[in-house]
Amino acid sequence: MGELLRIDHVSYNYHSLEGETPALSDVSLHVNDGEFLAIVGPSGCGKSTLLSLIAGLLNPDTGGIYINDKDIKSSGKNIGYMLQKDHLLEWRSTLRNLTLGLEIQHKLTESSYVLIHDMLTTYGLVTFKDAKPSELSGGMRQRAALIRTLLMEPDILLLDEPFSALDYQTRIEVSDDIWGIIRKEKKTAILITHDISEAIYTEIYVTHMILQLSPFSIKLHIIIKNIKESVEYHVKWH
Numbered sequence: 147m148g149e150l151l152r153i154d155h156v157s158y159n160y161h162s163l164e165g166e167t168p169a170l171s172d173v174s175l176h177v178n179d180g181e182f183l184a185i186v187g188p189s190g191c192g193k194s195t196l197l198s199l200i201a202g203l204l205n206p207d208t209g210g211i212y213i214n215d216k217d218i219k220s221s222g223k224n225i226g227y228m229l230q231k232d233h234l235l236e237w238r239s240t241l242r243n244l245t246l247g248l249e250i251q252h253k254l255t256e257s258s259y260v261l262i263h264d265m266l267t268t269y270g271l272v273t274f275k276d277a278k279p280s281e282l283s284g285g286m287r288q289r290a291a292l293i294r295t296l297l298m299e300p301d302i303l304l305l306d307e308p309f310s311a312l313d314y315q316t317r318i319e320v321s322d323d324i325w326g327i328i329r330k331e332k333k334t335a336i337l338i339t340h341d342i343s344e345a346i347y348t349e350i351y352v353t354h355m356i357l358q359l360s361p362f363s364i365k366l367h368i369i370i371k372n373i374k375e376s377v378e379y380h381v382k383w384h
């Protein structure tokens with residue numbers, strides 16, 4: 147399992163008329179192929195900024211972000227970003243929400259429909275393929291949003307508190323589903339959350355899965371603390 151993503155001494159400040167807001171200061175970490183990384187930290191510590199930098203939506207002030215040793219912008223690699231809200235479009239059916247990304251990229255083919263149908267079947271949504279998003283449960287919506295992201299064949303999947311909008315019971319069921327899908331599709335993923343229980347739950351699940359899926363045997367769990375004043379990482383390897 148080789149290194150896939152490297153964040154090398156990255157700093158980022160936001161600039162506005164009111165002045166400068168430091169968001170990240172000298173952050174370094176790496177993620178290996180097939181790893182699941184959970185980044186836990188309080189609100190405002192820079193988690194979303196870090197994901198935006200990895201997604202290429204922001205450029206670091208200093209330092210670099212590399213995939214397979216190439217700068218992220220020129221790596222040709224695909225980054226999938228799953229946001230807190232599922233952003234399913236109410237006027238499109240579940241199926242047509244899933245095809246949207248491929249349509250925009252002019253990559254929708256007959257074989258994509260076969261793949262989408264397989265995924266809908268595997269992940270329990272096939273009978274809802276013609277339903278509108280409002281007819282789906284919270285968990286189904288999250289599964290649909292994840293499938294939509296996976297269809298873009300991302301090399302790395304970024305998850306920005308994907309369960310924060312769900313109630314506690316649904317959240318437990320959905321996180322089980324979502325981790326199952328990520329493992330099954332053999333994706334490298336980074337989750338950010340302010341909720342330690344979300345990361346701990348993941349850890350338990352992934353630890354459990356390690357027993358069955360040996361290629362994905364290493365997981366890194368980082369807690370970012372008080373990132374503006376100093377950066378402190380707790381890194382645990384399993």
Ligand SMILES: Nc1ncnc2c1ncn2[C@@H]1O[C@H](COP(=O)(O)OP(=O)(O)OP(=O)(O)O)[C@@H](O)[C@H]1O
Pocket residue numbers: 160161162167168169187188189190191192193194195196340
């Ligand atoms: N567009 C922006 N302009 C100015 N400052 C910003 C902007 N976005 C974020 N910040 C500031 O940068 C710092 C890091 O914000 P960021 O959103 O990355 O933290 P976070 O850990 O993801 O927080 P949350 O969990 O609340 O989303 C915070 O102090 C925030 O106020």
